[in-house]
Amino acid sequence: MPGEALLPPIDPEAAPFWEGARRGELVIQQCAETGRLMFPPRSTSPWAPRRDPVWVRVSGRGTIWSFAIPHPPLLPAFSELAPYNVIVVALEEDPTIRLVGNLVEAADGPINGPEPAAIAIGSGVRVVFQRVSEAFHLPRWVLDAAGGD
């Protein structure tokens, strides 16, 4: 599995994100004062540094903000899959919250599954979770005909 060699470090600030992913939920940090969403997770909210941020579940729907198609030279596990896609998804709840991910054709589909020509900025997507280890279920994305710009 390509993600395995590059699994995230154990980061206490990010733990709720990965706990959510194991439950199949996309959770994002929120400023307790202003209600603004924050990503990546922080120790404090920049808008209210004296109040601890909270975590909230979001819909898991968004639109493709951009994408790239990497080709070699890459790390070995990714070279085997190249060319594959990397997408940036703007969340429905706040389009300035953008998650790096991959477009797949199904929850267990490979990251080189979708034809590059079929990937477009503005397409609606919804989150799926791919188990790459017991601790880490990576959020990836499938097209969602109901969404998009």
Add this chain to the structure above:
Amino acid sequence: MLRDAAAVVGIGETPFAKHLEDSERKLALRAILAALDDAGIEPAEVDGLASYTIESTDEVELAKNLGAGDITFFTQVGYGGGAGPAAVGQLALAVAAGQCRVGVAWRSRKRGSGGRPWAGAGAQPSAPAQWTRPWGLLRPVDEIALLTRRYMHEYGATRDHLANVALAVRKMANRNPRALMYERKLTREDYMAARFISEPLCLFDNCLETDGALACVVVSAERARDCRQPPAYLHAFAQGLPRQSHTMVNYWCDDPLQGPAWTCARQLYQNSEIRADDIDVAQFYDAFTPLVLLSLEGYGFCKKGEGAAFTQDGALEIGGRLPINTSGGGLSEAYVHGFNLINEGVRQVRGSSVNPVAGVAACLVTAGEGVPTSALILRK
């Protein structure tokens, strides 16, 4: 503010190659000695040092090998390609403030011989990289490819615009015998046929991988008048780290297409009598061609979203609206984290560039867009 209180009076560099035998330390010393010779200043007079945090030779090693005097100012600037103009600018501020009298800034690197940072021992994600690398966003080129695709979508830019940058800079290198790409012509057909590295970016949108070192010598304006070479005055200097900014993967802000260059430029021009309109030639950090489009906008040569259109009709070439990267830059001369852009800026002001721009009064030199960055305005 600087306002010409200090000047670059010496520049030096090693040859550039895919592989050089000397160590990074030896290359650094060669470049610094060449810069001191150019200035007509003895190593024992050096009392200020500035470089990059990623530099492998620290000040202690550098000073004892060089035979420097007592060092009374030393600094290292972070963020890789964001550091070059900041190293020189901080040194100039120190000279102007009397903290040191003869400052040397340098960068030495064997990237041509060495490994690629993204593939090395640090391949395991750091805390910030945990939000990118597990999905295969591995290399700087992938990070910039995502910004580029969005830029194309929002502003109608095409690969032809990126090619305008690559071709303009290559033509500069084709007249610079020191450039790695001196004898390698590049056509638009070559560009369009090149393999992709990370779509939409192809091979020729990427900088070179080079071994080499460069250095420059900074003294006060008063001392500069007695040096061997005509001074390149350090008119203005700024750094920029925008609020809520992320290094390279700056997708988590309101507008990822408005990067650190905007913050840096605002501060730069605030402390400058020279405006974008007065700048005759620019050395833009060009690890990737799209950084030039973003920098044209950030530093005020055109409006936001107009960087691609600006490149048309040979605008970036000799005789164009704003010739850029006149030694060949990182794309076609050497990639040494942008220090070659500084030395070329000095040569333009002196009138000794292999691609001289007629009547140069001022040259802009920028560091990397997309990282906490810096810039200098050099003037005659």
